[in-house]
Amino acid sequence: MNTRFDSTSRRGFLKGLAVGAGGYALGSLLTHPHEAMGQSVQGYLEKVPMEARWDRASNGLVRAQVILYKTLYDKEGREKFVEDRKKTCPVAAAGNKKHADRFGLTGNDAKSAAAIIPAVVTLFQGPQQKYEIEEATAKRARVKCVNCAFWNTAQSMKITEDLCSAHCRYYWEGFVKAINPKMTSTLVKARGLGESVCEWILELKA
Secondary structure, eight states, X not given: OOHHHHHHHHHHHHHHHHHHHHHHHHHHHHHOHHHHHSOOHHHHHTTSOHHHHHHHHHHHHHHHHHHHHHHHHHHHOXXXXXXXXXXXXXXXXXXXXXXXXXXXOOOOSHXXXXXXXXXXXXXXXXXXXXXXXXXXXXXXXXXXXEEOHHHHHHHHTTOXXXXXXXXXXXXXXXXXXXXXXXXXXXXXXXXXXXXXXXXXXXXXXX
16 A cells, blocks of 8 residues: 555645635635625715715815816906806706705795705705805895805815805806796805805895
8 A cells, every 4th residue: 555645645635625615715705795704885884974975075076176166267367267157157056956956945035045055055065064044034035154165175275266256156146046036146245255254145026
């Protein structure tokens, strides 16, 4: 009996078995990652609070908007930039009115508009966007933006040009018209014009 042959064969067999078992285990991890690892993308996401997810997503959107506006401002100059905002912001606002309708943010007077517009803007700008409603009746409302994600981002990027007052003016004007053609919005204060807050007066005309 050749014991060396048997021993060598046995070692080879066991080695092959071990390699095969390792390969099977690895294949199982790749084929069934959820069961094998005990984790999933959704499982990890659930560890992140919804407001934190919202903040991260909106932060990227706001930063991209600031970069775009700065690029347009540098390329076009202030006069052309403002003219472009006058044309495009009301269109964007009318589109955003559809989001308001979709989520049941309805109403057609000044008091309703004072809540609807900040809610929709905050939806896109993120949880750091903060407003205060100073006055609210069906015919007249006064709204202040006391913390602005766009302004904060522009400041953190050391941007000194006024990228936002024209946007704020024409966006709100367009939005109130989409809510009710008889309503007006007047931007009375703006950070881009040296104020500490942005402020609008909304009025429903007879």
